[in-house]
Amino acid sequence: MIPRGEDKPPSRPMKRYWKVAVIANIKDDSKPRPEGVPPDAFADFDHIETVDAIRAAIETDGHQTVFLHADADLPYALREVKPDICFNIAEGLGGDAREAQVPALLELLRIPYTGSRVLTNGISLDKTLTKRIWRDRRLPVAPFQEFTIGDEALRPELKFPLFVKPAREGTGMGVDLKAIVKNEKEMRERVLYIINTYQQPALVETFLPGREFTVGILGRADAKLYSRHPEWYEKDGFHRFPILELDSSRSVTPNVYSQASKSKEVGEEGAPDYVCPANIDPELERKLKHFALRAHQLLYALDISRTDIRLDEEGNPRLLEINTLPGLTPDYSDLCLQAKAEGIRYEDLILEILYLGASRWGMVAPRELPSAHHAKK
Ligand SMILES: Nc1ncnc2c1ncn2[C@@H]1O[C@H](COP(=O)(O)OP(=O)(O)O)[C@@H](O)[C@H]1O
Numbered sequence: 001m002i003p004r005g006e007d008k009p010p011s012r013p014m015k016r017y018w019k020v021a022v023i024a025n026i027k028d029d030s031k032p033r034p035e036g037v038p039p040d041a042f043a044d045f046d047h048i049e050t051v052d053a054i055r056a057a058i059e060t061d062g063h064q065t066v067f068l069h070a071d072a073d074l075p076y077a078l079r080e081v082k083p084d085i086c087f088n089i090a091e092g093l094g095g096d097a098r099e100a101q102v103p104a105l106l107e108l109l110r111i112p113y114t115g116s117r118v119l120t121n122g123i124s125l126d127k128t129l130t131k132r133i134w135r136d137r138r139l140p141v142a143p144f145q146e147f148t149i150g151d152e153a154l155r156p157e158l159k160f161p162l163f164v165k166p167a168r169e170g171t172g173m174g175v176d177l178k179a180i181v182k183n184e185k186e187m188r189e190r191v192l193y194i195i196n197t198y199q200q201p202a203l204v205e206t207f208l209p210g211r212e213f214t215v216g217i218l219g220r221a222d223a224k225l226y227s228r229h230p231e232w233y234e235k236d237g238f239h240r241f242p243i244l245e246l247d248s249s250r251s252v253t254p255n256v257y258s259q260a261s262k263s264k265e266v267g268e269e270g271a272p273d274y275v276c277p278a279n280i281d282p283e284l285e286r287k288l289k290h291f292a293l294r295a296h297q298l299l300y301a302l303d304i305s306r307t308d309i310r311l312d313e314e315g316n317p318r319l320l321e322i323n324t325l326p327g328l329t330p331d332y333s334d335l336c337l338q339a340k341a342e343g344i345r346y347e348d349l350i351l352e353i354l355y356l357g358a359s360r361w362g363m364v365a366p367r368e369l370p371s372a373h374h375a376k377k
């Protein structure tokens, strides 16, 4: 058995410049879709331009970078390249926790990497499990029920209209206007469609008719010690990005932030309006930021996450899901729009995720804080 403290990442020798491997799954629009996969399969994969942007950002601070595909050759590529640290944005390939595959491999090989670890990335991909954890700690979620076969009895607390989505996808996959179901017949049809098309359980929730927000969180209790921008962080070590409202009222799928609407360029016809900072009263802003931070902490998320929240009929926030590998495409991904809205440069956002990650593996010397003695003078 591995002794208890061994689950901590091992320390690495301190170097000023690193070889950083950016690990991702890449969209290849030129390749035909394999048979039997859903129409929007691979929607959450990245374009190579995003990898290039991350590499360029990391190189601005003097590091060397390489790109590695998150596929079955990755173990061999890692052995050859021997990176000091990996910048992980990989979605993974298949199985019940694909976003945990690369972190699990890196842990096995004892290679440092950025962001959340195996358990968190495995659970956060599963919206049902995530909501069970949040509900247990009294975070507000809409009533929900998971269907694995399709003919399970509908629980009485679930009142129509309901919303049906795959339990373990992202980027609006399996989500369009038909996700809203008004009666039992529509619900059963949609549940079976999700189970058969996506080969996974369907999550059925109360339909939340209100406004939609996403809340980004960066940091951790000791972030200031290792940050290149300690001024970003509040006393508790966390930075809350300005809240982004997704106003889908004029999008291709009115009031649903679907895969089709997400795939439009910002500002393009049919895209949602991205409003950041959202125009909301201070009380709602305080609540949304509080819930997002609790959501992050309850899943043991590390350094970066984005939590999606919608308002119910009465205007109360309800947590939809947490993204522990939030998209990082410049001027497009929600988190990048949030950072930009407060003047945080893309390069600095990427380097911050890298340095916070590296510091957990002993690769960054802590900044000297003024000691109590100095503070008295
Ligand atoms: N219960 C719900 N009520 C209303 N809309 C929902 C509900 N669940 C999801 N949606 C809509 O579907 C979108 C995608 O759902 P989400 O849970 O965020 O999954 P993902 O972004 O991983 O695809 C949301 O941004 C929201 O617009």
Ligand SMILES: [Mg+2]
Pocket: 171, 172, 308, 321
């Ligand atoms: Mg979402």
